[in-house]
Amino acid sequence: MTRKKVKLAYIYNDSARRATYKKRKKGLMKKVSELSTLCGVDACAIVYSPYDAQPEVWPSPSGVQRVLDRFRTVPQMDQLKKMVNQDGFLRQRITKTCDQLKRQRKDNREKEVTQAMFQCLGGGVSFGQPAHDGLE
Amino acid sequence: MTRKKVKLAYIYNDSARRATYKKRKKGLMKKVSELSTLCGVDACAIVYSPYDAQPEVWPSPSGVQRVLDRFRTVPQMDQLKKMVNQDGFLRQRITKTCDQLKRQRKDNREKEVTQAMFQCLGGGVSFGQPAHDGLE
DNA sequence: GCAACTATATATAATGG
DNA sequence: TCCATTATATATAGTTG
Numbered sequence: 492m493t494r495k496k497v498k499l500a501y502i503y504n505d506s507a508r509r510a511t512y513k514k515r516k517k518g519l520m521k522k523v524s525e526l527s528t529l530c531g532v533d534a535c536a537i538v539y540s541p542y543d544a545q546p547e548v549w550p551s552p553s554g555v556q557r558v559l560d561r562f563r564t565v566p567q568m569d570q571l572k573k574m575v576n577q578d579g580f581l582r583q584r585i586t587k588t589c590d591q592l593k594r595q596r597k598d599n600r601e602k603e604v605t606q607a608m609f610q611c612l613g614g615g616v617s618f619g620q621p622a623h624d625g626l627e
Numbered sequence: 628m629t630r631k632k633v634k635l636a637y638i639y640n641d642s643a644r645r646a647t648y649k650k651r652k653k654g655l656m657k658k659v660s661e662l663s664t665l666c667g668v669d670a671c672a673i674v675y676s677p678y679d680a681q682p683e684v685w686p687s688p689s690g691v692q693r694v695l696d697r698f699r700t701v702p703q704m705d706q707l708k709k710m711v712n713q714d715g716f717l718r719q720r721i722t723k724t725c726d727q728l729k730r731q732r733k734d735n736r737e738k739e740v741t742q743a744m745f746q747c748l749g750g751g752v753s754f755g756q757p758a759h760d761g762l763e
Numbered sequence: 764g765c766a767a768c769t770a771t772a773t774a775t776a777a778t779g780g
Numbered sequence: 781t782c783c784a785t786t787a788t789a790t791a792t793a794g795t796t797g
Contacts, residue, residue, distance in 0.1 A: 493788045494777040501667050506781085511776080512666040513782095518774055519662055522655050522791095523672065530648040531637050533675040536659065537694050540668040546698055558673050559695045562682055629771045630794040642764075647793080649765090654791055658774095 509542060516540075520549045533558055645678060652676075652683055659685045669694055 502508035516538055523536045527550070535558040538547040548555045638644035652674055659672045663686070671694040674683040684691045 493775045493790090494786085496789060497665070497776065499661060499664055502665050507776090508666050509781095512662070512668065514775055515658070515662045515665070519655075519658050521774090522651070522658055525635060526648070526651045526655055526674065528635055529633070529638050529651070530644050530676065532648065532677075534673060536670070536672045537698055538662065538668055538670040539694070539697065540666065548698070555698065558675070559698065561675065562673055562684070562691065562695065629773090629792045630769080632772065633793065643793090645764085650792060657791090 512540060512542060516547055520547070523549045533561070535559070648676060648678060656683070656685045669697070671695075 502511060519536060519538070523534055526532065527534045534549075535555045536549045537555060540547070638647060655672060655674070659670055662668065663670045670685075671691045672683075672685045673691060676683070
C-alpha cells in the first residue's frame, strides 16, 4: 500500500512476507485497541504465525479469554449460510475462490511438516499489548 | 484521523461514536483479512457492540472457534515447554498441530463462504487467496 | 440515521544502512 | 535480520444531501 500497490495475495517471498507480517500485525493490534477505546466496545484479535511462538493477542490473554467465553455461547452460522445461499453472485464468487483454495491446499501440504516443527522449536512468550487490559 | 486528528479516547457523543464504530469496524475486518491472506496466517477478530445483535467476527464463526480452541491450549504449552523431555514435547506438539490442520481443512468451506460475503457485501476488495489453510 | 464525498491522518511497501 | 526513512496507498473525521 505504498511505494507500490500490493496485490492482495499470499506473498511467496519469505523475507518479504515476514516483513509485511510484522508491520501489519502491529498495525492491526493498534486498530483493535483504537476501536475498543474510541467506541467502548469489547473486542479482541488473535494471530498465529510461525514467527511468534505464542499467538499474538489483543488486549491481553485474560481479556481475550473473556471475549472468547462470550463468543462460545453465540450460534450464528446458520444465519450466515442462509444469507449466502440466497445470492447467486456470491455463489459464483465462492466457486472461483474454491479453485484458489485447492491450489493453496496443495502448497500447504508440502509445508506442514516443516511448519509443525518450526512451531515446536520456536522461542519465548510474546504478547501484543501486555499492559493494557483493553476495552472501554 | 482525518479532517482532524482525533483524540484517542471514548467518544461521548452517541451518534459520532456510532458512526466511527461502523467505519472502523469495517476497516478492522479488512485488515484482519488482508493480514491472513498476505501472510498465510491464522487470525481472527471479534467485536461486541450495542449496535450489532451478534458479535462481528472474522473470518467465520467456526473459523473463530478454531482459533479459540487453539488459544485455550496455550497455557498448557507454556508448562510443557519448561519440561525437560524435548523429544516428547516435540512429538506431542506435532501431533496436536497436525490435528488442528485437519480441522482447518475441513473448515475451509465455511471460511471461504464468510470471506466471500465480506468481499461482496462489504465492498470492492478483491482477494487473490481468500480461504487459506493457515497454520504456517 | 445513512451514503457519498473530500481533505487529511495513518499505514505501509520499498529502500538504504 | 532489524531499524529508519520516505513516498504512496489507505483509512477515516467531518461534512453534505
